[in-house]
Amino acid sequence: MSTAADAQLERWLRFRKGRNTALAADHGxxxxxxxxxxxxxxxxxxxxxxxxxxxxxxxxxxxxxxxxxxxxxxxxxxxxxxxxxxxxxxxxxxxxxxxxxxxxxxxxxxxxxxxxxxxxxxxxxxxxxAFDGVPTFDYRPDLVVEARFEAFPEPEDVPIATANPLVDGVHRSVGELVFRLPGKDHEYRLHAEEEKLGALTVTFHDETNGELTDEWRKVSTARPRPDGSVVLDFNRAINYPSAFTPYGTCPMPVKNNSLDARIEAGEKQPALAD
Incomplete structure (x- = not known):
């Protein structure tokens, strides 16, 4: 493994350690x-x-x-x-x-x-x-992809469902992340929300949902570069709280935020205590 690949893996391992620590917080x-x-x-x-x-x-x-x-x-x-x-x-x-x-x-x-x-x-x-960490796929360097952020002229509020059928939600879409996946011959476009300091988050379905992963997951990026480019690292895909508990009101993906691909990276379906 190259030095660059070693460094990439080390950053991901630190990310995973921080993620598990945050989940184990008191009254989290x-x-x-x-x-x-x-x-x-x-x-x-x-x-x-x-x-x-x-x-x-x-x-x-x-x-x-x-x-x-x-x-x-x-x-x-x-x-x-x-x-x-x-x-x-x-x-x-x-x-x-x-x-x-x-x-x-x-x-x-x-x-x-x-x-x-x-x-x-x-x-x-x-x-x-009983929590001892979220199970994950092995690190996949090929699922760290270059994406292009195309901002909307104005944010769009898109009605969505949530993990609680009695609670409706709203996704404030600020634009789309446009990218390709290995082995696929077409572009994907995922609606993104803006987080602190200009970071972006996308909530998505993929073909592992309900089998190896929860029904949907999310992944965040850094703030796009001035030319709109950004790294989309699916190894950092994480579960919403509703994957761990039936008492969450977590947002579902907007319509069409679905990938016709198996994203075997990031967090798997957690093993819950009986």
């Missing part, structure tokens, strides 16, 4: 144990003390000190009624309870499809405690 995606919509009238929800409700603009929680709930931000006990206001797609790690330190379970308040919901994040979740 691997700890999700429920997703529940809030009703208009105060009511109990599964796995969490207190009475919860939302009126369309404000979420309300009523609990007694004996319920053991505390605010994540300050550690202050919840004794009475508290409220929070979020915009659509926002989330708040709101209250916590359980365990020897009172922090085993964090309750995330979220607004999805303009409706309030709560998700529980339990550090004793078997998916989290």
């Amino acid at each position: 995606w691997l700890t999700l144990t429920s997703f529940q919509w809030l009703e208009s009238e105060p009511a109990a929800v599964d796995l969490v003390p207190g009475l919860w409700s939302a009126d369309g603009t404000t979420a309300t929680l009523t609990a007694a000190a004996s319920d053991g709930l505390t605010l994540v931000e300050t550690g202050e006990p919840v004794d009475g009624t508290i409220t929070a206001v979020l915009a659509n797609e926002e989330s708040l790690m709101w209250v916590q309870f359980g365990g020897v330190d009172g922090k085993q379970v964090v309750v995330e308040l979220a607004v999805r499809a303009d409706r309030y919901a709560v998700r529980t994040r339990d550090s004793k979740s078997p998916v989290f405690t």
